[in-house]
Amino acid sequence: MIAQVDQNGLGLPDRDYYLKDDEKSKALRVAYRAHIGRMMKLAGEDEASAERHTAHVMKVETAIAAISKSRVERRDPKGMYNKIDRRGLVERAPWIDWPTYLEAVGLKGIEDINVISVPFFENLSKVIASARAHRDYLRWRVVRSMAGALRKSFVDERFALVQALTEQKEQRPRYK
Numbered sequence: 001m002i003a004q005v006d007q008n009g010l011g012l013p014d015r016d017y018y019l020k021d022d023e024k025s026k027a028l029r030v031a032y033r034a035h036i037g038r039m040m041k042l043a044g045e046d047e048a049s050a051e052r053h054t055a056h057v058m059k060v061e062t063a064i065a066a067i068s069k070s071r072v073e074r075r076d077p078k079g080m081y082n083k084i085d086r087r088g089l090v091e092r093a094p095w096i097d098w099p100t101y102l103e104a105v106g107l108k109g110i111e112d113i114n115v116i117s118v119p120f121f122e123n124l125s126k127v128i129a130s131a132r133a134h135r136d137y138l139r140w141r142v143v144r145s146m147a148g149a150l151r152k153s154f155v156d157e158r159f160a161l162v163q164a165l166t167e168q169k170e171q172r173p174r175y176k
Contacts, residue, residue: 006116015069028165036058052136095125
C-alpha cells in the first residue's frame with residue numbers, strides 16, 4: 001500500500017476545457033464564467049464582487065489547467081507512478097505543510113507517496129500567488145462543493161452547468 005496525491009482543483013471536467021481554443025470550448029468557458037457569477041450572487045455577493053470573484057477563479061483554474069496532466073498523459077502508466085519519500089515531497093512542494101497534512105488525514109507514519117504529477121505540485125504555489133485570488137478561489141470551491149446541499153436555487157444553477165456540459169435533459173429528484 002502506498003499513499004497517493006493527484007492533481008485537482010478544476011471546476012470543469014479537465015484541462016482541455018480551459019486551454020482549447022475551438023468555438024465549443026470558448027462557449028463552455030463563457031457558460032462556466034456566468035455560472036460562477038450566478039452562484040456567487042446566490043451566496044450573497046453583489047454584482048461587482050461576483051465579477052471580481054469570477055475573474056479570480058478563472059485565472060486560478062486556467063493556471064491550474066496549464067500545469068495539469070492531459071488525458072493522454074494520464075493514460076501512461078509509467079508517468080502515473082512517481083514514488084517520492086516525505087522529504088522529497090517537502091522539497092518539491094515546500095509551501096504545503098506535508099507533515100501536518102499527512103497526520104490530519106491519518107497517514108502520520110507513511111514514508112513513501114505516489115505523486116501522480118510531480119510538475120503539478122512543483123508549480124502549484126506559483127499559481128496561487130495572489131492572496132485575494134487564493135481566497136476567492138477557495139470560497140468558490142466551498143460554494144461549488146456544497147451546492148447540492150443548499151437551497152433549490154443552488155441545485156438548479158449547478159444543474160444548468162451540467163446541462164451545458166452534458167446536454168442532460170432532466171435533473172434527478174433531490175431525494176435520489
